[in-house]
Amino acid sequence: MDKFINIQRLMQYLFDEADKAKSASEIGQAIHTVYPQYIDGGNVLKTGLNNMGAVFHPAPALLNSGWIESTHGDFEFYIDGVTPSVAHVLEAIDRERVTVASSLGLRAHRVGVAGAGL
Numbered sequence: 833m834d835k836f837i838n839i840q841r842l843m844q845y846l847f848d849e850a851d852k853a854k855s856a857s858e859i860g861q862a863i864h865t866v867y868p869q870y871i872d873g874g875n876v877l878k879t880g881l882n883n884m885g886a887v888f889h890p891a892p893a894l895l896n897s898g899w900i901e902s903t904h905g906d907f908e909f910y911i912d913g914v915t916p917s918v919a920h921v922l923e924a925i926d927r928e929r930v931t932v933a934s935s936l937g938l939r940a941h942r943v944g945v946a947g948a949g950l
Contacts, residue, residue, distance in 0.1 A: 881933040881940045887925050888943075892918055 864870045873879030880886070888910075893900065896913045907913065914922070926943055933940035 877936060878933075878938050881929060881936075881938060884943055887922060887929060891921050891925055895921060 860870070860872050873882070892909060892913045895918050896909075899907065899913070923944075930940045930942055
């Protein structure tokens, strides 16, 4: 079986330099030169709480750990692994993420999960 990596989207990351705003700005400009879709996230909390990977990777991996082991990972992670039940868990985690962001005065973007019935 051929092994391959399917990159579906490039993500943006903020390198927070805290006391070194000028340095962070220079880093951001350099990244933007290579990846024009890069957007400065403003601060590390805003960037982190809008990281969908924190919602969409751990929960399906944990909830499908038996399947991952028995198939040796030979299944479509999002297509096969995100069943309606798993989608409901993802929705609950996403609501919690948005609530935490709001309590910190930040706006986090909600993501609907296909199969969750929303």
